[in-house]
Amino acid sequence: MDIDPRRLRVLYEVHRRGGVMRAAEALFLTPSAVSQQLAQLEREVGLALIDRSQRRVSLTPAGRVLAGYAERVEDELAEAKRELTRFTERLAGPVRIAAFPTVIKHMLVPAMRDLAVRHPKIAPTIHEVYGQPALQELRLGAVDVLITEHDTGLPTLAQPSLATRALYVDEYRIVVPPGWPLPRTIDDLADAPWVAGEPDQACGQALDRLAGLHGFAPRKIHVITEFGPTLALVAAGHGVAVVPGLALLDVPEGEVQVSEVRNVGARRLDAVTRISRTGSGEPDPVQAVVIAAIEQATDNLGQSLEAHLIPASALES
CATH class of the missing domain: 1.10.10.10 (Winged helix-like DNA-binding domain superfamily/Winged helix DNA-binding domain)
Structure with missing residues (x-):
């Protein structure tokens, strides 16, 4: 059987x-x-x-x-x-990673390049899945490492039998179409049309949280899952949006304006693995090496992000 x-x-x-x-x-x-x-x-x-x-x-x-x-x-x-790791004296084997597009492009791809050089017998495979389906895949053993996002303005829910390791705090920014007046505060955007994220995703939650704090109901003209289409709609003048810093690495200079509005919040990116039945919260050696490579790739993003997060008005002054 x-x-x-x-x-x-x-x-x-x-x-x-x-x-x-x-x-x-x-x-x-x-x-x-x-x-x-x-x-x-x-x-x-x-x-x-x-x-x-x-x-x-x-x-x-x-x-x-x-x-x-x-x-x-x-x-x-x-x-x-x-x-087997001790027997071969080399780290080897498959590691199945679940993540979403911005993480795949800017964190996993560089990490895989590093792993190919340092640990050629480790074979990472990537599955583009996130949210509840991704947690289900992790719990059922279909993936080994899950990269999650969480709006830091919301409480963190306990995850039984899972171990979480913080990777990066990705600051939100508000982007507006080129040629639009740059907002100075959230209140300046109370009547603006929004290109909103899905309500169960971090950017969608961030917009709802900000609207609640500032007492307005956002006009969600478009509701989009991926950042590429979101930024394309903003660039075409269809509304404003909340996006994380990583998403701005893919935007050509001048295509959108990054506002000076701060204190928008951030999303936290975590690496999540299963806790073994023995109670150990540490990933196995191969998974640990993969997570370390992702952490290193994330650390290298700092300068690139700084260059993309300079507001337009600062460049003009």
Whole structure:
């Protein structure tokens, strides 16, 4: 029989947390998705793993046995990686990274160049995915390292079984079309048309937070996910936008104006990995090297960002 280890993780979470609902919350899945994964696992092993005869979902004896093995599988795999690293005396193996476009271009690509020279046997692969789907992939083991963004003006939610390492604080800036008067304060933008981010993404949350603090309802003419189209709409005169500094590295000089409005906030970029069942919050050696390379690439961004964040009025003075 073939058993998908990601479904083993679902079974273990149901066992550990005492039900489908709590397991779904921990895995960032819907209860329906958890039930589907369990049903598929039962088909794979040919045994009933869930006792559905009672109001509260519980595991059958076979389910409890398999959940015990599921707990050990991840620890054994992590230990195997450590042993192989010591045996070969070289860091090697695949590392699956989930991230979004600005991070991929400005942090991961330089990090991969460095890794190719220093650790040629490490094979990073990148999956462009973010938000709740990315957390789900990390928890289920489909990716090893996840780069997340979080609006620093909002509270940080606890992430059970995940370890977080801060990479970079990316300051927000407000950009306006060329030729428009440069705003001096947020209040100058109360009646402006906005090219807004999605409400569940950091820049969308930043705009809503600023509007709440300054007592206005933003006119969201366009709602865009990616920064490239957002900046193109601003450049064409369709509105103003909140964007992070990294996004401005892709903008030709003069295409948009970077306002002098400060205290807009920032997004924090983090590297997130799974905590092993032994409770260690440290990534395995190969993942640690990859994260270190990403940190180095991020440190090298400082001067490039400074050049792009000089407001237009400062250049004219």
